[in-house]
Amino acid sequence: MYKVLYRKYRPRYFADVIGQPQVTETLKNELASDRIAHAYLFTGSRGTGKTTCSKILSKAVNCLDPHNGDPCGECEICRGIDDGSIMDVVEIDAASNNGVDDIRLLREEADFTPANARYRVYIIDEVHMLSIGAFNALLKTLEEPPAHVVFILATTEVHKLPATILSRCQRFDFRRIAPQDIAARLEYVCEQENVSIDREAALMVAAVADGAMRDALSLLDQCMSKSHTITVDVVRTTAGLADRSFLFDLTEKIISNxxxxxxxxxxxxxxxxxxxxxLCTELCEHFRAIMLIKTVKIPQNILVMSESELQRLKEQSQKLTLDFTINTIEALQASAERMLRGANRRIEAEMTLVRLCSKGFGGTAIPQNIEERLKTLEHAVTQIKAGGSTGAKPSQPHISVSPPQKRPSVEEMQKLRSEAVPMAEWPDVIDELKKTSLTVATSFAGSTAYISGQYVLIDASNDFCFELLRESGFRKKMRDAIRLITGKEYKLGRYSYSEDDKPADDLARLVSDLKSAGIPVEDKNKN
Ligand SMILES: Nc1ncnc2c1ncn2[C@@H]1O[C@H](COP(=O)(O)OP(=O)(O)OP(=O)(O)O)[C@@H](O)[C@H]1O
Ligand SMILES: [Mg+2]
Ligand SMILES: [Zn+2]
Structure with missing residues (x-):
């Protein structure tokens, strides 16, 4: 009988569980030194190993011959748990046994000492499905657990659990698994199954699976039923991914006006x-990918695409400025919205594309030709040396360069930080910003800010939002939002320490000012 891959390749040891070292290493260490908790909570996104680890853990605490915290898999207990003949490990699906009576029954049973094993282990899967009454009954047991009982609660929806339950469990968070890790596992599985798969195809399956190993193995299963030589094309047709070359073509047209x-x-x-x-949403996603390539160090961790597509996209992204890219995303989003509100879709699509292709559209695409580029640069430099704003060149209507702005020194920044007070209006500023630039506003989600002297110092964990603020247009939108909310003019700074604290040398400063003026320059200092 054919066994689906994700069942056949369910890891039997912690060592085989990929991408969750924060769980597996910790558990192994604790088990190796015989520190066993009474209640574990496994949470995190689907198909990442929660049920798998519950089963391994239930064996590990009972195994007669454990190795460094891993179960041996061979002893009578391990085998008995695997084939279900040992009744001391009980799996309960809370989705179908969610009543108070189910849990009461469990409590009565839990009082008895285990028949064969050291611990009675209750694995309660999908625990968020329990009724309130059932949670309360469970809580009573968790408050005074019999010494021979271990609970393992698993759920994708930890926010649905009462705080009283949470506080009594040792919690482990399962993460989405990185595409490279998934791809490596798929290659291993294919090798075992005598199927060939290219690296690129494996990465594409991983990208579609979006961090879930189960989804990756299911898709691989489907691919294998089509062919025993798995290529990108096989994956693409199996997963129903369209050929996206028209998006590249459209973008080329935009670049060449x-x-x-x-x-x-x-x-x-x-x-x-x-x-x-x-079409509009897909093109929008295409430009989002370009935006990420321009800002994130390892974009393949976020983007769903094959290696060759990524390469192609990287080449395309070099012909576009970040400013232009973001304005394009905003234009496409607005257009998609108008379509949903009933605008004639075809006309809307044409209008938007024509607008994107026009030379005057938001920001500059990078001029292809190096001579043209040098000329623009020289022109701007002479203007800066002359100490004033440049007159606009006819082909670049919006250039105005201000002399390099003096940045605060490291010491000044430290002083500013030490005097900073939290800015209560920050959420209002972000709301205000949503009106002018949704992209910038969303990138600041979860950030906080402080006021110090003339500065608003922003504290955000993602570098991306600061990267956006390097563009003059977005910086202005941010300043405007701050002014509207506080009624005052502030300069912008970064609260946590960063490379930016280093005083920029003249060239770097010049380059950055030219860039914020929308003049395309290669910044050799970056990357
Ligand atoms: N971290 C992992 N390493 C290796 N294989 C994994 C991993 N996570 C999941 N798998 C594979 O996916 C299958 C399903 O995983 P599992 O049932 O443990 O996921 P889960 O986190 O409990 O998902 P759900 O939230 O949907 O219940 C496993 O049988 C295994 O083949
Ligand atoms: Mg599960
Ligand atoms: Zn064993």
């Missing part, structure tokens, strides 16, 4: 009955 070419592509897509709202 070829409105007629863009409209032609739209026309042919329309005739293939492509939904225009879908």
């Amino acid at each position: 070829d409105a007629a070419g863009a409209v032609e592509i739209i026309d042919s897509l329309y005739r293939e009955s492509k939904d225009m709202a879908r």
Whole structure:
């Protein structure tokens, strides 16, 4: 009988569980020194190993011959638990046994000492499904657990658990598994199954699975039923991923200001009955990917695509500035919204693309030709040396360069930080910012801010939002939002220590000012 891959390849030892060292290493260490808790809580996104680890743990606490915290898998207890003949390990699906009576029954049973094993282990899967009464009954047992009982609670929805339960469990958070780790495991599985798979195809399966190993193995299963040589094309057709070359083509048209070419592509897509709202969202995702490539160090951890697509996208992203990219995303989002509100989709799509292709559209695409680039740079430099704003060059209507702004020194920054007080209006500022730039506003989700002298110092854990603030247009939107809310003009700074604290040398400062003026320059200091 055929056994589905994700069952066949369920890890039997902690050592085989991938991508969760914060769980497996900790548990192994604790078990190796015989520190066993009475209640464990396994939480985190689906298909990442919660049930798997519950089973391993139930064996590890009972195994007759454990190795460094891992069960041996061979002794009578391990085998008995595996084949279900040892009744001391009980798995309860809380989705179907969620009543108070189910838990009362369990409590009565738990009082008896185990028949064969050292511990009675109750694995309560999907524990968030318990009724309130059942939670209360469970709580009583957790408050005074019999010495021979171990509870393992597993759930994807930890926020649905009462705090009283949470506080009595040792909690472990399972993370989404990194695409590279998933791909490596898929390659291992394929090797065992005598199936060939390219690295790129494995990565694509991983990307579609979005961090869930079970989903990755299910998709691999489906691919294997189609072919025993798994390529990107096999994965693409199996997963129903469309060929995305038209997105690259459309973007090329935008880069080369070829409105007629863009409209032609739209026309042919329309005739293939492509939904225009879908097109708009896909193009938006394409530009989001470009934005991430330009800002994140290892974009492949976030992006769902094959290696060759990523390469192609990287090349394309070099022809676009971050400013332009973000403005494009905003334009596409607005357009998608208008489509949903009933605008004629085809006309809307055409209008938006024509606008994106026009030379005057938000920010500059990077001029292709190096001479043209040098000329712009020289022009701006002479203007700065002359000490004033540049007159705009005809092909670049919005340039105005201010002389380099003096940055505070490291000492000044430290002083500013030591005097900073929390800014209560910060959430209002972010709300205000949503009106002018949703992208910037969302990137500051979860941040806080402080006021110190003339500065608003922002504290955010992601570098991406600071990267956005390097663009003059977004910096202005942020300052405007702050002014509207506080009624005062503030300078912007970063609260936590960063590379930015180093005083920029003249060249770097010049480059950064040219960039914020929208003049494309290569910044050799970056990356
Ligand atoms: N970290 C992992 N390492 C290796 N394989 C894994 C891992 N996580 C999941 N798997 C694979 O996926 C299958 C399902 O995993 P498991 O049942 O443990 O997920 P889960 O976290 O309990 O998911 P759910 O929240 O949907 O219940 C396993 O049988 C195994 O094949
Ligand atoms: Mg599970
Ligand atoms: Zn054993």
